[in-house]
Amino acid sequence: MATSPQGPSDVSLRDFIEAVGSADAPHGAVSTAAVAGGLGSSLLLMVAALPQTRSDSVADRAKLLEAAAALIALREQLIETIETETAVKLFTARNMPQASAAQRSERQHAIQFALRASADVPLEVMRLCAQGLELAAVVASHGSRAASADLQLGVRLLQAGFDGARSTLEGKLSSFIDAAYITSIVNEIARLTGETTASTRVAEWLVNAPPA
Numbered sequence: 001m002a003t004s005p006q007g008p009s010d011v012s013l014r015d016f017i018e019a020v021g022s023a024d025a026p027h028g029a030v031s032t033a034a035v036a037g038g039l040g041s042s043l044l045l046m047v048a049a050l051p052q053t054r055s056d057s058v059a060d061r062a063k064l065l066e067a068a069a070a071l072i073a074l075r076e077q078l079i080e081t082i083e084t085e086t087a088v089k090l091f092t093a094r095n096m097p098q099a100s101a102a103q104r105s106e107r108q109h110a111i112q113f114a115l116r117a118s119a120d121v122p123l124e125v126m127r128l129c130a131q132g133l134e135l136a137a138v139v140a141s142h143g144s145r146a147a148s149a150d151l152q153l154g155v156r157l158l159q160a161g162f163d164g165a166r167s168t169l170e171g172k173l174s175s176f177i178d179a180a181y182i183t184s185i186v187n188e189i190a191r192l193t194g195e196t197t198a199s200t201r202v203a204e205w206l207v208n209a210p211p212a
Contacts, residue, residue: 029168030122034081037129037161041075043154044132044139052144060142067138074135078128078161081121119172119185125165130192132158133199140206151207155200162196 020032048068053060136155143151166189176182 029164030125031082033122033129033161033164033168034078034125035161036157036164037125037132038075038078040129040136040154040157040159040161041071041078041132043150043157044136045071045075047143047147047150047154048139050144050147052146054142054145063138063142067135067142070135071132074128074132078125081125081128119169119176122165122169122172123185123188126162126169126189126192126196129158129162129165130196130199133162133196133203136203137199137206140203145211148207152204155203155207159196159200162192166193 016035020028045068048064048071053064133155136151136158140151140155169185169189173182173185176185
């Protein structure tokens, strides 16, 4: 993708899709996962903004307005993760001098620091998609039944974003040397996966539940 003064969030959808397919582009699985989560959040936001709700009650509208505000903030955070670049830091660290023991130690420390920074991004995408799926249950519970197809697609996009970020993060674990850090990441992955699975089941059940 051609260099420009604009950030990745300012690039057109066509340019982004084409960039993902290029070996020279800065966007890969994590950026794509964030975009999937952002699209899923937007679909939920659209359903929350529809004039018709589940029971056309004041309570429904209040819950949907609350969910919409959270979804707007969540979507913005997902967009921001696309702009977080760590590849350059990692490349710089790996090209540090290593002629002496002290230089090799400094290089190893810099690489591990850069790797942790690169792990923070997919982990944040996972957390945001997990939050989105919790909100999906709220929107499904109070949103219009006529928008069930939009809700289902929103849930699946958020799940895809979560799974894509998780796969990327799991692929990085073998590069770390700090056992305690690896354990903390593995535990966080397990916790988020459990929460996401539960939220997805609830949201899908609410979407498909027959009218009362």
